[in-house]
Amino acid sequence: MNEEPLISLENVTFAAQDKTIIRNLSYEIPAGIATAFVGPSGGGKSTVLKLAAGLIVPSEGIVRFRGQEIATMNRAKTLAFRKQAAFVFQDSALWANQSLRQILELPLKIHFPTMKAEERTQRIVAVLAETGYRKELDIRPAALSMGEQKLIAFARALVCQPTILFLDEWTESLDDNAARRLVDIVQGKRQEGCTVAFVSHNIPVIRELAEKICIIEDGSVSRCVTAAEFARDKTLAKTIEEGITQ
Ligand SMILES: Nc1ncnc2c1ncn2[C@@H]1O[C@H](COP(=O)(O)OP(=O)(O)O)[C@@H](O)[C@H]1O
């Protein structure tokens, strides 16, 4: 197992609207493994994931990707990082005024500017087949259920063939078949050597995918365990389950 840190958060504090949400948090996301961020609602999991992905900038401390501070990267380096690192937001975050087709084309237009329209279409068809979305594309997100929006958000994340996946509550609002399909996709990405950092409330999904489990409470890492420790420590699993179901 490759334990080199891909992304490191060093003494990170994040404050918004006079509220400190993350407090002096340090954590390293290893390359090539799946890390689950778990913990009670409002504990800061989504904020940690966004900080790790460089989508928000810490108030204090540094977030690095392969040793380089993300917040101070130039445009070319930021784009290269964004091309590799895809994010599925807890609320899907699809553009409300764009069609699904436009939403799925945008990352390809940004990251593969010379790609022909025909190849873009092929890529989009392929990721939609993987995620299992079968309805039309010339509609807006408001016409979809929450679960269908998640499938589109997932397809958008996959379309540039990322090597790092940030997935926030990504099996929520999906039926068992759709959730299974997405877990299988993530397993496939893991086997290809991708790094996965995810937030989930789903203990079976955590058990199936995560090699490391990081518990976030009150804006800090309260404990980190390996999958083997998690499997052995029934009290911890129960505590986590209670914490995340409250
Ligand atoms: N931009 C923001 N402005 C103000 N409060 C925020 C902001 N982002 C998150 N919070 C608050 O920070 C806390 C942690 O949020 P979040 O990271 O979404 O928690 P989790 O994902 O663990 O449920 C919550 O109380 C949330 O309301």
Ligand SMILES: [Mg+2]
């Ligand atoms: Mg959250």
